[in-house]
Amino acid sequence: GLNRTRDAALRARAEKVVPSGMWGHLHAAKLPDAYPQFFGRGEGGVLWDVDGNRYVDFMCSWGPNLLGHHHPEVDEAAERQRREGDCLNGPAEVMVELAELVVDMVGHADWTQFQKNGTDATTACVTIARAATGKRKMLVAKGAYHGAVPWCSPSLLGVTAEDRAHLSYFKFNDVESLEEAVKAAGDDLAGILVSAYRHDMGFDQELPSAEFAQAARRLCSDKGAVLILDEVRAGFRLDMAGSWEALGVRPDMSAWSKAIANGYALAAVTGADWLRRAASQVFVTGSFWAGAVSMAAAAATLKIVRRDDVPNRLAYLGRLLREGLETRSRQFGLSIRQSGPAQMPTVLFDDDPDFGKGFAFCNAMLERGVYFHPKHNMFLCAAHTEADIAAALDAAEHSFSVVAALGTGSEGRMGRS
Numbered sequence: 001g002l003n004r005t006r007d008a009a010l011r012a013r014a015e016k017v018v019p020s021g022m023w024g025h026l027h028a029a030k031l032p033d034a035y036p037q038f039f040g041r042g043e044g045g046v047l048w049d050v051d052g053n054r055y056v057d058f059m060c061s062w063g064p065n066l067l068g069h070h071h072p073e074v075d076e077a078a079e080r081q082r083r084e085g086d087c088l089n090g091p092a093e094v095m096v097e098l099a100e101l102v103v104d105m106v107g108h109a110d111w112t113q114f115q116k117n118g119t120d121a122t123t124a125c126v127t128i129a130r131a132a133t134g135k136r137k138m139l140v141a142k143g144a145y146h147g148a149v150p151w152c153s154p155s156l157l158g159v160t161a162e163d164r165a166h167l168s169y170f171k172f173n174d175v176e177s178l179e180e181a182v183k184a185a186g187d188d189l190a191g192i193l194v195s196a197y198r199h200d201m202g203f204d205q206e207l208p209s210a211e212f213a214q215a216a217r218r219l220c221s222d223k224g225a226v227l228i229l230d231e232v233r234a235g236f237r238l239d240m241a242g243s244w245e246a247l248g249v250r251p252d253m254s255a256w257s258k259a260i261a262n263g264y265a266l267a268a269v270t271g272a273d274w275l276r277r278a279a280s281q282v283f284v285t286g287s288f289w290a291g292a293v294s295m296a297a298a299a300a301t302l303k304i305v306r307r308d309d310v311p312n313r314l315a316y317l318g319r320l321l322r323e324g325l326e327t328r329s330r331q332f333g334l335s336i337r338q339s340g341p342a343q344m345p346t347v348l349f350d351d352d353p354d355f356g357k358g359f360a361f362c363n364a365m366l367e368r369g370v371y372f373h374p375k376h377n378m379f380l381c382a383a384h385t386e387a388d389i390a391a392a393l394d395a396a397e398h399s400f401s402v403v404a405a406l407g408t409g410s411e412g413r414m415g416r417s
């Protein structure tokens with residue numbers, strides 16, 4: 001097994017001063033047993049935990065690591081700004097440069113506003129949509145994640161029914177259920193908020209059908225409602241102009257975060273002209289939203305995304321990984337399902353209702369120096385090399401053999417799911 005001395009000591013200390021030692025989706029208790037809670041450093045597409053164990057990393061900080069840790073151009077732009085100032089009485093010059101860049105790159109965008117986390121951006125979109133329409137109902141896909149505040153949190157603990165009073169649900173990619181939800185909202189429809197594609201944890205990923213995207217567009221346009229695309233997770237990995245550009249469907253607003261500044265804290269809302277007035281009138285702000293360092297990092301990141309056609313590079317690497325995993329799993333008579341875009345793969349095992357095979361596989365991968373996730377979609381970054389993919393596939397060959405040796409019973413269950 002891996003050395004876990006420092007990690008264990010830090011967990012014991014954290015338990016005393018942080019409720020349950022860690023919060024939310026980053027709690028290592030939700031992962032297979034071998035997984036560390038604490039990390040030491042990152043470089044490119046590689047991560048070291050606090051005990052110095054090295055991993056080729058396919059979670060990429062759950063999305064933000066797009067170009068690789070310590071990308072020299074991004075870090076230099078951030079450092080240059082840091083020397084001038086970060087948290088001032090208002091934004092630095094770089095805000096305007098960044099806004100121009102975002103508006104230029106994103107197909108539907110006539111304007112943009114910046115925040116910190118993805119939840120800030122989705123929440124601002126909902127507020128702006130309600131302000132612009134004077135309506136209340138917001139439709140979201142059942143099971144989709146849009147953030148961690150009462151109006152949208154996946155947990156109902158600490159949430160009141162009133163917080164959800166004007167949220168209604170449809171089934172992703174199901175035009176009929178979307179039409180029904182729109183009908184039920186009557187003349188109180190503020191908007192439809194939908195992820196770039198379906199990436200709910202623990203399920204096969206699903207790309208939107210053109211019919212579904214077009215129906216969402218048509219229904220919003222007919223009702224004078226706002227079509228909001230949640231690009232927080234997929235943004236800049238699939239299409240730098242917007243994830244629905246290839247479908248020929250443009251939202252009225254989009255929420256972005258994660259990859260936008262390659263790991264520096266930033267989020268953005270982009271919108272069409274007709275929402276400009278509402279966006280200027282609602283009260284959305286935060287102490288750190290004007291931070292100049294992350295904006296400088298974002299400007300550098302987006303220029304590189306465009307210059308190097310990063311989505312295309314990630315798709316190439318992702319295909320190498322996907323094809324290699326498919327061949328190697330077959331070698332051991334295992335049946336896996338790889339879903340979603342190649343840039344953001346989800347790997348699930350057939351006949352694995354409690355994720356026992358997935359947990360055993362990921363534990364074995366981790367012990368061979370590859371950080372995978374058993375349930376959530378993963379992420380490629382542009383700093384991954386062909387050698388990193390080859391190393392992952394070598395580890396996978398061993399890890400599939402471990403799963404194959406478990407047989408089909410529940411004795412393969414490792415860790416909690």
Ligand code: PMP
Nearest residue numbers: 117118119145146147230232233
């Ligand atoms: N929307 C989507 C699609 C996300 O994946 C996330 C984060 N996982 C969020 C919103 C919320 O972003 P944050 O955690 O930065 O608030």
